Each structure stands twice: as C-alpha cells, then as structure tokens.
Amino acid sequence: MSDDHFLILFLGAEPGWLRIAEGRKVARRAGFDALPAQDSESGESETKILVVPGSDVAIHWAEIPAGLAPAQAMAAGRIMAGGVSADPLETQHVAIGRPEADDERCLAIVSRAKMDAWLVEAAALGVDPDMIVPEPLLLAPPEIGVRTFRHAGLDTVRGPKRAFAAEPELAAMLLADEAIEPLTADDFERELAGAIADAPLNLRQGDYAKRRRWKIDANYVRRVALLAATILLVTLLIQLTMIARYSFAADALEREIAERARDAIPGTVEIVDPDAQLRDRLYGLGGGPGYGELANAAFGAVRDTAGVELQAMIYDANNNLQLTAAAPGEPELVALQQRMIAAGLLVTPGAVRDGGGRQIAEFTVTAP
Secondary structure, three states: OOOOEEEEEEOOOOOEEEEEEOOEEEEEEEOOOOOOOOOOOOOOOOEEEEEEOHHHOEEEEEEOOOOOOHHHHHHHHHHHHHHHOOOOHHHEEEEEOOOOOOOEEEEEEEEHHHHHHHHHHHHHOOOOOOEEEEHHHHOOOOOOOEEEEEEOOEEEEEEOOEEEEEOHHHHHHHHOOOOEEEEOHHHHHHOHHHHHHOOOOOOOOHHHOOOOOOOOOHHHHHHHHHHHHHHHHHHHHHHHHHHHHHHHHHHHHHHHHHHHHHHHOOOOOOOOOHHHHHHHHHHHHHHOOOHHHHHHHHHHHHHHOOOOEEEEEEEOOOOOEEEEEEEOOHHHHHHHHHHHHHOOOEEEEEEEEEEOOEEEEEEEEEOO
C-alpha cells in the first residue's frame, strides 16, 4: 500500500473513480465501467479508498482521553454513541478516530446494513478497500467557520468540529451566520491527497477491519526449507554418530571378551565363540551341566510350596546342590521334597532341626 498513490472510489448518487499519484490527479471517470487495474501506472501498489455519502453517516466529536487502551476507547465511544443514536447500537457500526490535541476524537455512527452494502458493492468491482471514509471528512477543516462542497445535490460541510452532508436548504439553516468558504470540484480534488493523509477516521475498524492477507515470500520459504533440511541432516548425522559409537563399543566389548577367554583357555586354541568355548572349559573343570536346571527347579519348588522359606543354597564341586529350607512344620518340608522330585530331581533329605519356632531341613539335590 502506497502513501502517495491512491485509487478513490465514490459511491452514492454520482458514482465514479479518481486516481491520484504523487499528489496530483492522473485520471478521473464517472461510473465504474472503466475502472482501471488496481496498480498504478508506475507499478506501485495503491491505497484503495472507498468514499461513502456523508448523509449516511452521523459524525460527531467526543471527548475520549488519549491514554485509554484501544478497547477502552472503543467502549467509551459506544457509550457516547448510545446517547446520540436513535437506533439500537446492535444495528449500528461505531468507529472512532485518532486522539486530537484536546483529547477529542471523531466519532462516526453508520448502520451495519450500509457498511455491508458498501463492501458488497466494492467486492463486485474487485476492490477490497484499505479505507472507508465519509465524504465530509475529505474536506480539510478551516480554523474558523466552515467549508462547503456541493456534490450530488447535497452540501458537504466541514468545520473544525463539524462534518455532515445535507440538502442545501437544510445546510443553510444549520449554518446560520457562520463564515462559509465554498469549494469547487477542482478545489476538492486538488486537496484530496492531503485530506486522505489527514483523515481523522477510517470506518474499516472493529468487525469491519480489513483482514490481513498473508503473502508467501519465496525467499522466506526457501530459507525455511533450507533450515528444515539442515535440521534433518544434523539429526541424521547425530543418529549415525551414535550408531557408530555403539558399534565401536560393541566391537571393543567383543575384543575384551575374546581376550578374557584367551586368558582362561590354555593352549593356542583359536577363540571363535568365547561364550561356548568358556562353557566347554567350565564343564571340563567339573562345573558341568546341571546348575542352572537344578537351581531353577529348586527355586520353583520353594516358590510353589506355601510357608517354605529358602535359607541357603550351595553348589559344590560334585555338581550337587546343598539346599537349606525352613517351614512351619514337617508337612511343608515333605511337600517341598515331593515337588522337587516331581520336577525330575534326585533329592536326599538331611537332618531336620528346630530353629526359632520353625522346622529347618537340609536337602542334597542332584540331577538324575
């Protein structure tokens, strides 16, 4: 949107458009049949202004302090609008302008039906206006008195704190003896660029504020894509590094196991499967098969016999499991022995003694 290129559309009884570039009028047409493409001839984007009849908008000035937050200022404006509007505020659009030197602001009230109709008409022309300005606010205010511009059968009036449009007879009655400066159409158009820049109010606010359209920046998209690719690459490199570290650690561990096996296995035997070769070495030293099976079966029998507690278990060089168990009484010890026998173990019971109010028995358990 450019601050010195404007496409101005006038709605109402005498519709037409006006194009201004760098403060001067470059084109003017009645009606919208010849509405130009919405870019200036120099390729600059244009600020699109929708000028609406002053007779459809009630314009006031209200004291609304500059220090208020936007929401507070709008709430104050609606309260003041309720005091001067004969129609329910639910059907009215209330807009407030920027603070002026004396803490007063321009306050405009227009029916929502009118706002909707103007926006629909603009959309039909392919225009989404940046500003909607009542025509009286496009006259620069004088220091004293009023300035008037007759257009479409109405007198548009602008004073320091006054702006309206009315039939000439009614306007004359309202102005009474005030000093009047009449403007010609040329005067009006010559001052338009400055008037737009100084317009105290834009009706496009609140529910009717122009929605911002997101424009896809190709450079930004490329930067985001490059960043995403970089993140993905770094993540992949981290994973590959971790895999490599784990692989190196596993290789080191395998080498260490092989070295330990080399220390435990005499001679010049090639270490191919350290686990199996160490197990064979254990069997050769008398620690043969059976410990795991004996221990698992014995643990299972103890677990499944109610009241029995394992106190000690020793695996000797003869592949025998010396098991000490405590139970509330002899029947539980007998049940433990039977469970171990049912598990396929050879069980030789030993002496039974008392200990802390419980029966303690020793068993010698061997593989069949």
